Each structure stands twice: as C-alpha cells, then as structure tokens.
Amino acid sequence: MTQAEMEPDIDLALRTEALESLLLERGLADTKTIETFIGIYETQVGPMNGAKVVARAWTDADYKAKLLQDGTAAIAELGFKGPQGEHMVVLENTPALHHVVVCTLCSCYPWPVLGLPPSWYKDSAYRSRVVKEPRAVLAEWGTALGDDVEVKVVDSSSEVRYFVLPERPAGTESMSLEELAALVTRDNMVGVTRVAGPAVTAP
Amino acid sequence: MDGVHDMGGSSKHFGPLKALDRSEKPFAEPWEGRAFALTLLANRAATASNLPAFRHALERVPEKEYLANYYGRWLGSAEILLVDSGLLAAGAVEARAKTLRGEKGEEPADPEPHKPTMESGGGGNLRTIDAPRAFAVGDRVTTSATGPTGHTRLPGYARTKVGTITALRPAQIFPDTTAHFVAENPQHVYSVTYDAHDLWGAGSEPFNLTLDLYESYLERVQ
CATH class of the missing domain: 2.30.30.50 (SH3 type barrels.)
Known part of the structure; x- marks a missing residue:
C-alpha cells in the first residue's frame, strides 16, 4: 500500500500516527527512543556544529591542516561523529576554486556537522540541476563565480561525506571563535554560497 | 535501478530552486520528526539497519509519492521494509489509520515474520579488506x-x-x-x-x- 493508493483523506500525519501505534504495540518502537531521536536532531546536531569546525580552522593553522588531511579525526576532536559521518572529507574553497556538494541518488548529507538536510538540498531541482549546470544554480542563489574560478561538484555516491570549508571573509580579523561561527551557515558548508562578511557600518 | 530517484542531470526535474532559509528547522511539522524516528526504528527491526536496503526501499516508493514529500517518502519506505520482512501485513497502516479516525473495519492479521539475514562484518559501512586495489590515482x-x-x-x-x-x-x-x-x-x-x-x-x-x-x-x- 502506498500513499498514492491510499484514500486521499489519509494524510501523512495520520499515516505516521498509524505506523507509530502499530510499531509500539509490537514492541518495535518505544516512545522514549522516538523522542530521543527527534531531540538529537532538533537540539544537538545541526549546522552550529559545522560552524564551530570552520571557525576553528580559520583561526588555527595546525587544526586546518589536520582537518584537510583527516577530516573524520579532526571533526571528532571537536566531539562531532555519528551516523552519516563515518568518513569525512573536507574540501577547501578558495578565491580560485569552488566546491559544491550534492547527492543526486538520495539526500546523503554529513549529519554530525550539518544535521538533517534542508528542503532545498533534498529538492528535485537542486539534485537534478547542480551536476549539469552548477554555475547557473549558484548564480540563482546569488553566488556569482567568474570564469577564472574553477568549479568542482561532488556527488555523494558512497559512504564518504563531504563538508566544505568556506573562505573566511575580510573584516573578521579581530573576531572571536563564537563571532566567527555565527557568520557561517549550512549553505556555506555545502558550497552553494560564500560566507557573508560582518555588516559594515558607515564611518 | 532506473527510476525517479536517479535524477542527476534529468531535465524533467529542472525548475526553480527552493529558497535558502537559514532558519529552517529539521522538521517542518511534528509528524515529520516522528516519521524520521519511526523509519529508523522500522529499518532497525526489519533489516538490522541495512542502509542500502533502506535506500532501495526509498527507490521503490512510487514516483508521485516519492516527489510529494520527503518524510512521506520515508514513511513509504518504512512500510515497504516492514511488509518485505513480514513484520506487518500489506495494508496494515491504512487499516490502522481508519481505525484511529473511528471507522469500524478489519485490520489484517500479522504475517509470519521472514526477516532477511546476511552475514555482516560489523557495524557501519566501512570495512578493512586484504585485496589489493585494482586501480591507482591517475588511471x-x-x-x-x-x-x-x-x-x-x-x-x-x-x-x-x-x-x-x-x-x-x-x-x-x-x-x-x-x-x-x-x-x-x-x-x-x-x-x-x-x-x-x-x-x-x-x-x-x-x-x-x-x-x-x-x-x-x-x-x-x-
């Protein structure tokens, strides 16, 4: 039975409730575990983790070198590991080289550093287009890349998970780790945008 | 397997990108979080958390349903895994949904479980193997x-x-x-x-x- 074959007035919330009651009464799920799984991804695991990795790499050259050489170990050093992060590879964006990550076959995503994927990453338009016209995709999101910038697209087809280390924006030299991390968004770490610098106030 | 999931470069899926919303939450609705957790638990029960089997179940969700909603796709895959392993009867979820909204009707009896088994080299998906590599960088x-x-x-x-x-x-x-x-x-x-x-x-x-x-x-x- 599929949703398409079900009566149209059985919506997804009711279908979820039905599945939950069936699994609970068979002992295949329990409420505590369900709530633990939800809570982990609502509060503990998300792009704030990746932003800490980026801020550390921007301010500690030794850490950055380790991160690029053995992403899994360097990320675990900050306490981030788990499902969908078994083998992490970090890709450094520079003024001359821009990486962008996708999973065309499903929605593989580096959960320990970025959490669960956002709508735009799971959407058919992104999955279909970015492997064929990445410059057009990035431009549509306001990321203009000149002809002199090399573009590398990575399609996550195995259990290796990719994480983009974006460029540090100008004007951030005196910022603390926390201030730097606050500048970094999940889309920066997938490679669809660059990090916006701090707001400049007129003299 | 060919199918809707294999969409890289496929112009029929081309269209406007969704907005980049920095404040997007992991689950847009409470049911999505429950569907996420229940699917992980269903796959644990049905396949001992075989990740490729989960992906293959997602690929077998009919195209219309696959494209309609991400966690709806997960629910579809959970049902496929549970029915494939004999933990639930086909139609059991729909029948329970009707019961929950107060309709009177039969729910199907559970089948005999026939969970697939396979020898596993351990947890996770990475393995250490002795075979030499057939290819080198530059090939x-x-x-x-x-x-x-x-x-x-x-x-x-x-x-x-x-x-x-x-x-x-x-x-x-x-x-x-x-x-x-x-x-x-x-x-x-x-x-x-x-x-x-x-x-x-x-x-x-x-x-x-x-x-x-x-x-x-x-x-x-x-």
Missing part, C-alpha cells in the same frame, strides 16, 4: 552501459563516461549486493573525476564533477 576508467535492475550507486548520467581516478577512499560494503541481502562483498572505493564536457557535451558549462565509485563498477580505459 582512466569507465563504467558499464547496463544499469542493474536492483539497487546501485552508479548514477545513470555517469554510465559509459570516461573519468580519472583522483583519490582513494576507504573500502566499503557493496550497496548493490548488500541492499538485496546477498552479501556485503566489501570492496575498494575511488573518487572518479569527470570533465563536464565528457558528461554533457561540448556546450556544457566548464566544471568538473567527482563521484565515489565502487571498484566493481569500473573498467580500465587504455
């Missing part, structure tokens, strides 16, 4: 024109294209056999990099694209 490689009928992690757009091995990746269980509980068949994995013009033709935007491909997908190009 030119291609892939077969024939798409398998079952699960695969070779996207359709890369079939028969020629690329260059640019990195060696850790050995991993082979999704094509693991998804069907045949064997883990762990093997070496390679990053293979393609020039966009070799994938999409001379008129393509200039860029290159990297896939991580399992050793048995690859053939050497002289």
Whole structure:
C-alpha cells in the first residue's frame, strides 16, 4: 500500500500516527527512543556544529591542516561523529576554486556537522540541476563565480561525506571563535554560497 | 535501478530552486520528526539497519509519492521494509489509520515474520579488506552501459563516461549486493573525476564533477 493508493483523506500525519501505534504495540518502537531521536536532531546536531569546525580552522593553522588531511579525526576532536559521518572529507574553497556538494541518488548529507538536510538540498531541482549546470544554480542563489574560478561538484555516491570549508571573509580579523561561527551557515558548508562578511557600518 | 530517484542531470526535474532559509528547522511539522524516528526504528527491526536496503526501499516508493514529500517518502519506505520482512501485513497502516479516525473495519492479521539475514562484518559501512586495489590515482576508467535492475550507486548520467581516478577512499560494503541481502562483498572505493564536457557535451558549462565509485563498477580505459 502506498500513499498514492491510499484514500486521499489519509494524510501523512495520520499515516505516521498509524505506523507509530502499530510499531509500539509490537514492541518495535518505544516512545522514549522516538523522542530521543527527534531531540538529537532538533537540539544537538545541526549546522552550529559545522560552524564551530570552520571557525576553528580559520583561526588555527595546525587544526586546518589536520582537518584537510583527516577530516573524520579532526571533526571528532571537536566531539562531532555519528551516523552519516563515518568518513569525512573536507574540501577547501578558495578565491580560485569552488566546491559544491550534492547527492543526486538520495539526500546523503554529513549529519554530525550539518544535521538533517534542508528542503532545498533534498529538492528535485537542486539534485537534478547542480551536476549539469552548477554555475547557473549558484548564480540563482546569488553566488556569482567568474570564469577564472574553477568549479568542482561532488556527488555523494558512497559512504564518504563531504563538508566544505568556506573562505573566511575580510573584516573578521579581530573576531572571536563564537563571532566567527555565527557568520557561517549550512549553505556555506555545502558550497552553494560564500560566507557573508560582518555588516559594515558607515564611518 | 532506473527510476525517479536517479535524477542527476534529468531535465524533467529542472525548475526553480527552493529558497535558502537559514532558519529552517529539521522538521517542518511534528509528524515529520516522528516519521524520521519511526523509519529508523522500522529499518532497525526489519533489516538490522541495512542502509542500502533502506535506500532501495526509498527507490521503490512510487514516483508521485516519492516527489510529494520527503518524510512521506520515508514513511513509504518504512512500510515497504516492514511488509518485505513480514513484520506487518500489506495494508496494515491504512487499516490502522481508519481505525484511529473511528471507522469500524478489519485490520489484517500479522504475517509470519521472514526477516532477511546476511552475514555482516560489523557495524557501519566501512570495512578493512586484504585485496589489493585494482586501480591507482591517475588511471582512466569507465563504467558499464547496463544499469542493474536492483539497487546501485552508479548514477545513470555517469554510465559509459570516461573519468580519472583522483583519490582513494576507504573500502566499503557493496550497496548493490548488500541492499538485496546477498552479501556485503566489501570492496575498494575511488573518487572518479569527470570533465563536464565528457558528461554533457561540448556546450556544457566548464566544471568538473567527482563521484565515489565502487571498484566493481569500473573498467580500465587504455
């Protein structure tokens, strides 16, 4: 039975409730575990983790070198590991080289550093287009890349998970780790945008 | 397997991108979080958390349902896994939904469980193997024109294209056999990099694209 074959007035919330009651009464799920799984991804695991990795790499050259050489170990050093992060590879964006990550076959995503994927990453338009016209995709999101910038697209087809280390924006030299991390968004770490610098106030 | 999920480069899916919303929450509605957790638990119960089997179940969700909603797709895959393993009868979820909204009706009896089993080399998807690598960085490689009928992690757009091995990746269980509980068949994995013009033709935007491909997908190009 599929949703398409079900009566149209059985919506997804009711279908979820039905599945939950069936699994609970068979002992295949329990409420505590369900709530633990939800809570982990609502509060503990998300792009704030990746932003800490980026801020550390921007301010500690030794850490950055380790991160690029053995992403899994360097990320675990900050306490981030788990499902969908078994083998992490970090890709450094520079003024001359821009990486962008996708999973065309499903929605593989580096959960320990970025959490669960956002709508735009799971959407058919992104999955279909970015492997064929990445410059057009990035431009549509306001990321203009000149002809002199090399573009590398990575399609996550195995259990290796990719994480983009974006460029540090100008004007951030005196910022603390926390201030730097606050500048970094999940889309920066997938490679669809660059990090916006701090707001400049007129003299 | 060919299907809606294999959408890289497929113009029928081209359209406007969704907005980048920095404040987007992991779950838009409470049911989505429950569907996420329940699907993980369903796959734990049905397959001992076989990740390729989960992906293959997602691929078997009918196209309309697959495209309609991401966590709806997860619910569909959970039902496929539970029915495949005999933990739930086909139609059990719909029948329970009707019961929950107060309709009187029969719910189907549980079938005999027939959970698939397979010898496993341990948790996770990475493995250490003794076999020497068949390829090295710099080798030119291609892939077969024939798409398998079952699960695969070779996207359709890369079939028969020629690329260059640019990195060696850790050995991993082979999704094509693991998804069907045949064997883990762990093997070496390679990053293979393609020039966009070799994938999409001379008129393509200039860029290159990297896939991580399992050793048995690859053939050497002289």
